[in-house]
Amino acid sequence: MNKKSSEFSQSMAKEDHSTRLLPETYEPGDDDVLCGRGLECLKHPGNIKFKALVRSFIPKYSQAGSKTVKSAILLDVIDRVRQNSGKGGFIKRDRDTGRWYEVGDFLAREKTSQAFRDELHDKYTSSTFSKKQRRMERRVMQYEQEQHGGGGTAPAAGAAETSPKTRKATTNQNHAEQQQQQQQQQQMNQQQQ
Numbered sequence: 001m002n003k004k005s006s007e008f009s010q011s012m013a014k015e016d017h018s019t020r021l022l023p024e025t026y027e028p029g030d031d032d033v034l035c036g037r038g039l040e041c042l043k044h045p046g047n048i049k050f051k052a053l054v055r056s057f058i059p060k061y062s063q064a065g066s067k068t069v070k071s072a073i074l075l076d077v078i079d080r081v082r083q084n085s086g087k088g089g090f091i092k093r094d095r096d097t098g099r100w101y102e103v104g105d106f107l108a109r110e111k112t113s114q115a116f117r118d119e120l121h122d123k124y125t126s127s128t129f130s131k132k133q134r135r136m137e138r139r140v141m142q143y144e145q146e147q148h149g150g151g152g153t154a155p156a157a158g159a160a161e162t163s164p165k166t167r168k169a170t171t172n173q174n175h176a177e178q179q180q181q182q183q184q185q186q187q188m189n190q191q192q193q
Contacts, residue, residue: 019104022088026100032088033081035103035111046085053077054115061116074116078108148178 028034030045041047057073064070082089090108091100114128121129
């Protein structure tokens with residue numbers, strides 16, 4: 001058997017982790033990773049351990065040269081979470097029934113990928129931190145435009161995102177123009193007196 005078919009056989013032998021309903025009495029353990037939003041997920045001991053586990057893989061992930069290597073690292077993190085948990089792993093509560101279920105490979109991978117992007121937020125514009133920063137910059141620009149008579153134009157719906165450097169330069173330019181206008185207004189007021 002050649003190396004490729006051997007690897008394929010090993011991957012097929014692994015347990016398929018598709019969405020699976022957990023027993024009615026199941027309560028999340030300290031090693032389960034809760035998928036969802038809010039403080040319950042953020043402060044859960046399993047999610048805190050998960051973030052620490054992701055952080056421990058950051059050097060290896062950062063040095064990975066290909067998507068294949070990065071994917072292998074993601075799978076390693078997912079496998080460790082599932083091994084430590086025992087029964088659950090990556091779990092979510094059903095809104096209708098209140099029961100917990102294992103989310104499966106796809107969502108586990110998505111959660112793990114997002115955790116890596118968040119840890120490396122300075123390298124990924126898709127990190128939660130970067131998205132929040134862009135939203136804040138847009139709000140500041142909107143506020144400044146509203147306060148100073150709409151000195152600029154808002155981007156059209158569907159317009160391409162500008163880079164953080166371009167947004168910062170635009171904000172700085174708008175601020176400089178506003179200061180110049182204020183100085184001119186003060187000079188005119190002084191001349192009138």
